[in-house]
Amino acid sequence: AQSVTQLGSHVSVSEGALVLLRCNYSSSVPPYLFWYVQYPNQGLQLLLKYTSAATLVKGINGFEAEFKKSETSFHLTKPSAHMSDAAEYFCAVTQNRDDKIIFGKGTRLHILP
Amino acid sequence: DTGVSQDPRHKITKRGQNVTFRCDPISEHNRLYWYRQTLGQGPEFLTYFQNEAQLEKSRLLSDRFSAERPKGSFSTLEIQRTEQGDSAMYLCASSSASGSSYNEQFFGPGTRLTVL
Numbered sequence: 051a052q053s054v055t056q057l058g059s060h061v062s063v064s065e066g067a068l069v070l071l072r073c074n075y076s077s078s079v080p081p082y083l084f085w086y087v088q089y090p091n092q093g094l095q096l097l098l099k100y101t102s103a104a105t106l107v108k109g110i111n112g113f114e115a116e117f118k119k120s121e122t123s124f125h126l127t128k129p130s131a132h133m134s135d136a137a138e139y140f141c142a143v144t145q146n147r148d149d150k151i152i153f154g155k156g157t158r159l160h161i162l163p
Numbered sequence: 164d165t166g167v168s169q170d171p172r173h174k175i176t177k178r179g180q181n182v183t184f185r186c187d188p189i190s191e192h193n194r195l196y197w198y199r200q201t202l203g204q205g206p207e208f209l210t211y212f213q214n215e216a217q218l219e220k221s222r223l224l225s226d227r228f229s230a231e232r233p234k235g236s237f238s239t240l241e242i243q244r245t246e247q248g249d250s251a252m253y254l255c256a257s258s259s260a261s262g263s264s265y266n267e268q269f270f271g272p273g274t275r276l277t278v279l
Contacts, residue, residue: 093167093254093272094206099265101264101265140205142205148266151268153205
């Protein structure tokens with residue numbers, strides 16, 4: 051069964067510092083992987099997706115993630131945090147392109163001034 | 164606005180009452196998904212439709228839950244005899260399942276249910 055594990059339910063970084071949110075996946079076949087962001091009182095927004103093309107995926111708002119099959123990881127990074135990045139981030143996986151999405155438990159990102 | 168819309172945005176009900184939520188997908192999207200998100204957790208899949216056909220239901224969807232998508236357009240999710248454990252955010256998403264590439268699921272703002 052496919053699943054994702056997000057390490058750290060809360061992560062705090064200083065404004066301007068590197069953001070690193072960790073995600074490991076479990077899947078028996080090459081998966082589709084995603085990062086979603088959820089701002090307070092708003093719906094889920096897709097940040098980026100991996101669909102078996104380039105292993106380094108660039109998304110919106112300066113975020114990127116690298117698919118590492120050997121480590122079964124799909125960590126999310128941003129070189130310089132901004133106050134507006136404070137939100138809940140979800141790593142997610144699906145095995146088939148139109149199938150249900152399996153989400154991790156989420157990581158709340160706090161940005162310190 | 165041509166995004167996914169959900170109604171109501173908030174619903175407070177007493178235990179034992181029935182509630183119904185509505186989701187309007189993006190126009191011409193043939194797939195519609197329902198997810199549930201409880202506090203501190205990620206969204207969990209409930210069910211999905213392709214057009215009017217309900218193709219999969221999660222074991223989370225007990226007999227008290229029923230979802231429909233008449234005519235393959237909007238969808239309703241009904242919860243009968245609500246329990247406090249049903250308190251959650253109910254999310255709807257839609258996509259256009261076509262072609263050979265991945266089709267993004269677009270999420271609505273959700274309906275927050277509170278059962279007292």
